[in-house]
Amino acid sequence: MNYFEVFNLEPVLNIDLDSLERKFHTLSRQYHPDFHTSSPPEERERALRMTALLNDSYRTLREPSKRAEYLVRSQGFEVDSSKVPQALLAEVFEVNEEMEQLRAARAAGDDTDALVEALEGSRVHISRMREDYDQRLQEAFSKWDGLISDPGSDEMRREQLSKLADILAHSAYIRNMERDIESEVAH
Amino acid sequence: MARIVGIDLGTTNSLVAVAEDGTPRIIAGPDGSRMVPSVIHFGADQSVSVGNAALEKMFDDSGHTIFSIKRFMGKGIEDVRDDLSLLPFEASSESDNIIRINAGGRAYTPPELSAFVLRELKERAESDLAEEITNVVITVPAYFNDAQRQATKDAGRIAGLDVLRIVNEPTAASLAYGLQEKKQGIIAVYDFGGGTFDISILKLTEGIFEVLSTSGDTHLGGDDIDQALIRMVQEETKAELDNRGLGVVRAAMRKAKEDLSASEKTDIELPELNYSRVLSRDEFDGRIAAIIERTLVPCRQALKDAALEARAIDEVVMVGGSTRVPLVRSRVAELFGRALHTELNPDEVVALGAAVQADILSGNRRDTLLLDVSPLSLGIETIGGVMSTIIPRNSTVPASATESFTTYVEGQTNVKIHVLQGERELVEDCRSLAEFDLKNIPPMPAGLPRIEVKFLIDADGILNVSAMEKRTGKFQSVDIKPTYGLTDEQVETMILESFEHAEADIDVRLVIEARNEARTVLDACERSRVNEEYVQLPTEEKQEIETAVEALREAINTEDHQVIRDAIEQLNEKTMRVAELIMTAAIGKALKNKRVREIQ
Numbered sequence: 001m002n003y004f005e006v007f008n009l010e011p012v013l014n015i016d017l018d019s020l021e022r023k024f025h026t027l028s029r030q031y032h033p034d035f036h037t038s039s040p041p042e043e044r045e046r047a048l049r050m051t052a053l054l055n056d057s058y059r060t061l062r063e064p065s066k067r068a069e070y071l072v073r074s075q076g077f078e079v080d081s082s083k084v085p086q087a088l089l090a091e092v093f094e095v096n097e098e099m100e101q102l103r104a105a106r107a108a109g110d111d112t113d114a115l116v117e118a119l120e121g122s123r124v125h126i127s128r129m130r131e132d133y134d135q136r137l138q139e140a141f142s143k144w145d146g147l148i149s150d151p152g153s154d155e156m157r158r159e160q161l162s163k164l165a166d167i168l169a170h171s172a173y174i175r176n177m178e179r180d181i182e183s184e185v186a187h
Numbered sequence: 188m189a190r191i192v193g194i195d196l197g198t199t200n201s202l203v204a205v206a207e208d209g210t211p212r213i214i215a216g217p218d219g220s221r222m223v224p225s226v227i228h229f230g231a232d233q234s235v236s237v238g239n240a241a242l243e244k245m246f247d248d249s250g251h252t253i254f255s256i257k258r259f260m261g262k263g264i265e266d267v268r269d270d271l272s273l274l275p276f277e278a279s280s281e282s283d284n285i286i287r288i289n290a291g292g293r294a295y296t297p298p299e300l301s302a303f304v305l306r307e308l309k310e311r312a313e314s315d316l317a318e319e320i321t322n323v324v325i326t327v328p329a330y331f332n333d334a335q336r337q338a339t340k341d342a343g344r345i346a347g348l349d350v351l352r353i354v355n356e357p358t359a360a361s362l363a364y365g366l367q368e369k370k371q372g373i374i375a376v377y378d379f380g381g382g383t384f385d386i387s388i389l390k391l392t393e394g395i396f397e398v399l400s401t402s403g404d405t406h407l408g409g410d411d412i413d414q415a416l417i418r419m420v421q422e423e424t425k426a427e428l429d430n431r432g433l434g435v436v437r438a439a440m441r442k443a444k445e446d447l448s449a450s451e452k453t454d455i456e457l458p459e460l461n462y463s464r465v466l467s468r469d470e471f472d473g474r475i476a477a478i479i480e481r482t483l484v485p486c487r488q489a490l491k492d493a494a495l496e497a498r499a500i501d502e503v504v505m506v507g508g509s510t511r512v513p514l515v516r517s518r519v520a521e522l523f524g525r526a527l528h529t530e531l532n533p534d535e536v537v538a539l540g541a542a543v544q545a546d547i548l549s550g551n552r553r554d555t556l557l558l559d560v561s562p563l564s565l566g567i568e569t570i571g572g573v574m575s576t577i578i579p580r581n582s583t584v585p586a587s588a589t590e591s592f593t594t595y596v597e598g599q600t601n602v603k604i605h606v607l608q609g610e611r612e613l614v615e616d617c618r619s620l621a622e623f624d625l626k627n628i629p630p631m632p633a634g635l636p637r638i639e640v641k642f643l644i645d646a647d648g649i650l651n652v653s654a655m656e657k658r659t660g661k662f663q664s665v666d667i668k669p670t671y672g673l674t675d676e677q678v679e680t681m682i683l684e685s686f687e688h689a690e691a692d693i694d695v696r697l698v699i700e701a702r703n704e705a706r707t708v709l710d711a712c713e714r715s716r717v718n719e720e721y722v723q724l725p726t727e728e729k730q731e732i733e734t735a736v737e738a739l740r741e742a743i744n745t746e747d748h749q750v751i752r753d754a755i756e757q758l759n760e761k762t763m764r765v766a767e768l769i770m771t772a773a774i775g776k777a778l779k780n781k782r783v784r785e786i787q
Binding site: 021025028029032033034035037038048051052053055056058059 | 351352392393395547548549550553556557558582583584585586587588643645646
């Protein structure tokens, strides 16, 4: 059983979280080991396995990016967020240099105000790009869901999944970058 | 289903509670006390006392009185060196991966020591409920790691208990407050006990308590407040304190702390140190402010993990004796901007909640369900000493993750896997949990085998591992060696030892009783020798009695109570006739005397 099947869902990417939570609670009442203490060992084992699967599914599906990543991986696509996306090369280069300078200045005990300000400026720019990726991700979700309700050709689906994998990788990369800058600024 | 009781195995005190018709109550001891101090005393005569009896020995025999064991659960010597330097007991040299404490002529692991306290609670429950109790729920701090949880379960097994569930203390506390009557809301449980601090954020929806996040510090509690006051005394007196002195000062500081929960100032008198002073609550607050502040850091972390602002909290439940401190209450009320739940006794609320959870497991309560989380991320070591998270912290348990492993060398049949818990990136900064080998992998070219390892954290928050080689579909044996803790075999041995001990204890008692009786019989025999009736016995009969006396004198020195009993029996038989003669004569004399008196 895959995570979508646990919740009796088609592999869609736009999911209503309130209804997902209600189903999670109903299924928890059904499977949870607490309600099977006096059952035979094999039933207790099943309760444990089913509840673990339910919890794993809920943890994954309730977060849009995890949900999408699960979907594309289960269809054989990789989401590699370790490589620098081509579209971000210039920004990554600049941010790395700024962080490097800031660390060096800190180590030397120099004044860092100007450097922090420059990095903060980059952060605003990066955040805006991230919001742009969020938007693209949302569009890709809806497009995929369209292919589920109105099945397109296999080729169209694979193309869409591959596009999703790229957007997810880039968006994860940019999110990590945003986090690194924030922690460097807050240092 | 057999009855299940709830146990709060605390750092300072432990309690047992039971739910009857849905209402939990604390089971009191024969003396009416509701708490069993988590203290064990090992007497010079091999006797072991637990609870209040042991607490009385704390000052006079401090080196042999063990307390605060919970701080040592699931720990190695390196983890607890600082604690040990403050406590009057000694660790054995074999303490690397599990600390062993020297007591009563041998070295005990923390689970064995905790088992003494658990046995006491078991007896309490059995005598109150008039039935044998083996099924229990035991609470632990939410922030306990795998090794600490496993150690608690081991303690239960050694005490002859079946631990059906390990429950997190803050979660249990929210059950005790019966908050499920409310339809929904967000609850924060602030649990500040003797040795640990926990914070949990829960979401309540129609009887389901879902833990959103939990955080804490397993090394922060009321003990630290006591320690701050002890330091004050040490600084002001410059006194070098021995174990006994330290015990006296600690008790006085605890009392001062408790006084200041109700009064604005307290008098400290320590005649032994020629020390006396007034401590105001303001000064006290100043001395402990930093400790209280340390509890707010995990609170903020838990809120952040739950993606909530402090003002989103609807209810704040206060748990643990240290929440009686006024500064604690005011700082927490300030943080959440809410009135606090302090209606229930903070020392009892966890045990009451454990009894409610026991009631759920008994099948008596289908309306309430706890969905708890794992407090720490679970990961494995990857190349370069980096930890790779496979189950993130605050995942609802049971939770699982499957990872694939392969070989790097042609024909390789073993793969070593190192499991960790923690939030840091480098292996060396995380808590090593266990190492295991995937063995008997079919020899194949490098990279070809695909071994799928399933990591499953069960509802107790304890890790289970299973593995399968996908190409052959064969289950792999997984031999887990815990980094900190006992192997299954070691626990089994301890269970056997504790049985043997219990049997040995009974044997010792029977021998002592038989010896006492033998001495009484021999004394009586000795005294009767001067009687006329004895002197007049035929020589042959006297000889037989002498032989039986000699036999009993020898039997007394054996360690077998049955041998002593048999010899007593022999002697009784041989002296039966003379005893009767003596008795008759005595009665005759008594009557004669009576007649004389009557005549007079």
